[in-house]
Amino acid sequence: QIMTALELLAPARNKETGVAAINCGADAVYIAGPDFGARKDAGNPVEDIAELCSYAHQFGARVFVTFNTTIRDGEEDSAHRQMLQAQEAGADAFIIRDERICGWEDIHVPLHASTQCAIRDVERARHFERLGCARIILERELSLETIRKICKAVSCEVECFVHGALCVCYSGDCRLSEKINGRSADRGECIQACRSLYDLYDVQGKLLLRNKALLSLKDFNLKDRMEDLADAGVVSFKIEGRLKNESYVKNVTREYSLELDRIVACNPDKFRRASFGKVESSFTPDSGKTFNRGYTELYLDGKRGQWSSMDAPKSMGEAIGIISRIRKIDRYSLELSLKPFRKNLELNNGDGFAFSSGEGVTGFRGDVCKGLTISCKAVPGLEEGLTIYRNINSAFEKSLEADRTKRMIDVSLKVHIHGKFNIDVTAHSEDGRELTCPFNTDLETAQNRERAEAMLTEQLSKRSGVFSFHVDEIMAGTPGKVLPLLSASTINSIRRLVAEDLAMIPCNRIPLHSASNKDADEPRLPSIISPENELMRSKYCVRHELGMCPKQGSAKDSSPLFLQNNGRRFKLCFDCRNCEMVLTQD
Numbered sequence: 001q002i003m004t005a006l007e008l009l010a011p012a013r014n015k016e017t018g019v020a021a022i023n024c025g026a027d028a029v030y031i032a033g034p035d036f037g038a039r040k041d042a043g044n045p046v047e048d049i050a051e052l053c054s055y056a057h058q059f060g061a062r063v064f065v066t067f068n069t070t071i072r073d074g075e076e077d078s079a080h081r082q083m084l085q086a087q088e089a090g091a092d093a094f095i096i097r098d099e100r101i102c103g104w105e106d107i108h109v110p111l112h113a114s115t116q117c118a119i120r121d122v123e124r125a126r127h128f129e130r131l132g133c134a135r136i137i138l139e140r141e142l143s144l145e146t147i148r149k150i151c152k153a154v155s156c157e158v159e160c161f162v163h164g165a166l167c168v169c170y171s172g173d174c175r176l177s178e179k180i181n182g183r184s185a186d187r188g189e190c191i192q193a194c195r196s197l198y199d200l201y202d203v204q205g206k207l208l209l210r211n212k213a214l215l216s217l218k219d220f221n222l223k224d225r226m227e228d229l230a231d232a233g234v235v236s237f238k239i240e241g242r243l244k245n246e247s248y249v250k251n252v253t254r255e256y257s258l259e260l261d262r263i264v265a266c267n268p269d270k271f272r273r274a275s276f277g278k279v280e281s282s283f284t285p286d287s288g289k290t291f292n293r294g295y296t297e298l299y300l301d302g303k304r305g306q307w308s309s310m311d312a313p314k315s316m317g318e319a320i321g322i323i324s325r326i327r328k329i330d331r332y333s334l335e336l337s338l339k340p341f342r343k344n345l346e347l348n349n350g351d352g353f354a355f356s357s358g359e360g361v362t363g364f365r366g367d368v369c370k371g372l373t374i375s376c377k378a379v380p381g382l383e384e385g386l387t388i389y390r391n392i393n394s395a396f397e398k399s400l401e402a403d404r405t406k407r408m409i410d411v412s413l414k415v416h417i418h419g420k421f422n423i424d425v426t427a428h429s430e431d432g433r434e435l436t437c438p439f440n441t442d443l444e445t446a447q448n449r450e451r452a453e454a455m456l457t458e459q460l461s462k463r464s465g466v467f468s469f470h471v472d473e474i475m476a477g478t479p480g481k482v483l484p485l486l487s488a489s490t491i492n493s494i495r496r497l498v499a500e501d502l503a504m505i506p507c508n509r510i511p512l513h514s515a516s517n518k519d520a521d522e523p524r525l526p527s528i529i530s531p532e533n534e535l536m537r538s539k540y541c542v543r544h545e546l547g548m549c550p551k552q553g554s555a556k557d558s559s560p561l562f563l564q565n566n567g568r569r570f571k572l573c574f575d576c577r578n579c580e581m582v583l584t585q586d
Contacts, residue, residue, distance in 0.1 A: 022061050200563060213311070433505045465503055
């Protein structure tokens with residue numbers, strides 16, 4: 001039976017973050033080149049991509065380079081040239097949006113259709129497969145049932161996001177940022193207007209809500225649903241966050257990698273990891289302790305829930321307790337006493353805290369934390385009875401910064417001693433590399449065979465480079481089965497030489513899926529750009545979120561609502577037949 005290789009795909013803002021993600025267990029990372037990535041502030045020189053590829057390939061891990069912005073007329077040559085340079089640098093695949101790229105015959109690495117291609121049904125999935133894409137990356141708003149249908153309908157690979165920030169609209173179909181100040185999300189310049197505060201009015205002009213981030217969603221978290229996705233046919237699990245810092249990427253990647261290890265261990269005849277190497281780290285990952293707006297599984301079960309983070313468009317972190325008492329130390333500082341939500345709550349000097357009020361979310365720093373008491377500067381809006389969140393756990397952040405996670409390729413050794421103390425060391429790595437290194441010695445016979453064998457085993461069973469060695473067998477064919485008297489330094493030299501020879505052999509990487517024969521006559525799909533006045537379309541619905549959904553009997557109509565911010569006014573229309581919300585310019 002052929003096992004399915006499951007891939008954890010992590011974001012890389014730069015080379016350093018990419019290396020950290022691979023060390024924490026990522027099977028692949030995605031990174032932008034100099035231009036044409038959907039995060040304008042996360043571009044990288046081709047030289048850095050080459051170094052990242054070299055590092056990743058030691059473990060059979062992959063590097064995917066993003067070309068998922070719209071390519072304007074006149075930019076084709078520049079994009080083409082950069083893709084050829086990235087291909088030469090060792091890129092394993094390109095994440096693309098523009099269908100014209102599929103016709104560039106000198107691009108040989110697999111093409112992955114970006115989530116910006118708006119693949120949310122079987123028809124669009126088959127279209128990009130026929131264009132020659134080896135993988136399709138699905139919209140985040142899909143149900144597990146729809147994902148399963150798409151996986152069954154195509155022979156190309158299917159990738160899904162499983163963690164990170166959520167756009168409120170369908171991917172690749174938002175014009176709000178561009179409408180407000182000319183910065184296009186399609187060009188990696190989104191101003192994240194969905195995280196802004198708005199006032200909400202009904203059609204009669206009545207104010208319903210004030211200063212709420214009505215378009216802001218919680219963050220995605222499908223860690224506990226990856227096995228369901230794998231059973232549905234998904235092979236790649238993607239973490240969002242090419243603008244996130246290294247500690248965030250390390251923490252989330254490690255947590256999801258451990259979960260993927262668990263899934264593989266429980267299904268040894270069905271699944272395997274898509275790369276090699278065992279990870280050793282000193283921190284315990286916890287995505288609850290890193291940046292998040294609260295978590296949601298969105299529409300995976302085909303049901304609506306409370307998806308909005310309208311009270312906390314920024315990271316609130318974990319709710320830790322309620323302020324039971326406030327004592328004024330002086331005119332500049334306060335002392336807060338907490339009633340904790342859980343036992344054994346430990347606070348640290350320098351922790352970051354937040355609370356929500358009518359004015360939005362306010363954050364502050366705990367200068368001195370003792371027990372359940374926080375000393376801080378005076379913060380407007382703090383009052384007894386408020387729920388306090390911790391959005392920066394300084395002790396956890398320090399453990400991430402101090403951590404030196406290592407990823408090692410496991411290598412078994414067999415030692416054969418023959419002739420006049422000739423030594424053959426046969427190495428077999430977990431990815432299938434094998435070699436035999438002969439060593440000639442002319443040394444005295446060890447008087448104590450057991451001690452010599454223990455010394456040989458101990459010194460060979462160490463690390464060298466990215467390899468972690470262990471001795472499986474020592475065979476001595478000399479009369480009396482004696483062993484040579486080898487010093488520790490000599491054995492260490494043998495181990496290092498074996499490691500150097502192994503490193504000269506490329507890792508036996510699991511082959512990436514290649515596209516089936518593409519249809520040269522496949523027509524381009526019509527643009528996914530919405531009608532001129534339509535700025536975004538979303539599965540998320542403000543009416544449903546506020547308990548005003550007519551389909552649930554909680555309201556009599558689906559008349560428009562209006563958002564207002566700094567003099568700008570937008571109209572929310574409700575397509576109840578398709579259970580979608582549309583935002584337009586009023």
